[in-house]
Amino acid sequence: MKFLIAGLGNIGSEYWGSRHNVGFRVVNAVAEEGGVAFTEARYGAVARMRVKNAELILLKPNTFMNLSGLAVRYWLQKENLTAENLLVVADDIALPFGTLRLKPKGSAAGHNGLRHIEETLATQTYSRLRFGIGSNFPTGRQIDYVLGQFEPEELEQMPAHVKKASDMVKSFCLSGVDVTMNMYNNR
Numbered sequence: 001m002k003f004l005i006a007g008l009g010n011i012g013s014e015y016w017g018s019r020h021n022v023g024f025r026v027v028n029a030v031a032e033e034g035g036v037a038f039t040e041a042r043y044g045a046v047a048r049m050r051v052k053n054a055e056l057i058l059l060k061p062n063t064f065m066n067l068s069g070l071a072v073r074y075w076l077q078k079e080n081l082t083a084e085n086l087l088v089v090a091d092d093i094a095l096p097f098g099t100l101r102l103k104p105k106g107s108a109a110g111h112n113g114l115r116h117i118e119e120t121l122a123t124q125t126y127s128r129l130r131f132g133i134g135s136n137f138p139t140g141r142q143i144d145y146v147l148g149q150f151e152p153e154e155l156e157q158m159p160a161h162v163k164k165a166s167d168m169v170k171s172f173c174l175s176g177v178d179v180t181m182n183m184y185n186n187r
Helices: 019-034 065-078 110-123 144-145 152-175 177-184
Strands: 002-007 039-041 043-051 054-059 086-092 099-101 127-132
Touching: 002 019, 002 065, 002 152, 019 065, 019 086, 019 152, 039 127, 043 065, 043 152, 054 065, 054 152, 054 177, 065 086, 086 152, 086 177, 099 144, 099 152, 110 144, 127 152, 127 177, 144 152
Parallel strands: 002 054, 002 086, 086 127
Antiparallel strands: 039 043, 043 054, 099 127
16 A cells, blocks of 8 residues: 655745644654655655555645645655545644644645645545644734744643654554544544
């Protein structure tokens, strides 16, 4: 089995530690655990690895968040994959910090990267792993919040949450979305 794991974020050093780039953090952790490095390719940075019998293509789109669908569609087509073999990792302000939720389909829920993927693929039926970043911002300041940096206490907890997200990515590839949801979503 082969899977495309797309971690969403924005390229550029000014965005590196931002809340919106937590998808990049997760795929970086998966690659690091697998001992592989990213190389620049068309529409993003890509790393390839195996977890038991699964081949993972890790993608960090370089299209900026709002055009993530271009990179995802290109790599699905290039690797001859369907949306069933896609997992998108993205931030979610509707979830408390560190909460992880895997779903096999759903709406974009206001997330511009997910919205563009839906529009580009013409489907909401693809798996997504949402990483909660909380919503501790005043009305009208959402953009500043998601593009802002994590608080020091969140950064202390980050390695454990990223490790769990990485484990969920691998479980998704080996055991499927339903088993992974049952194992991790309520914990």
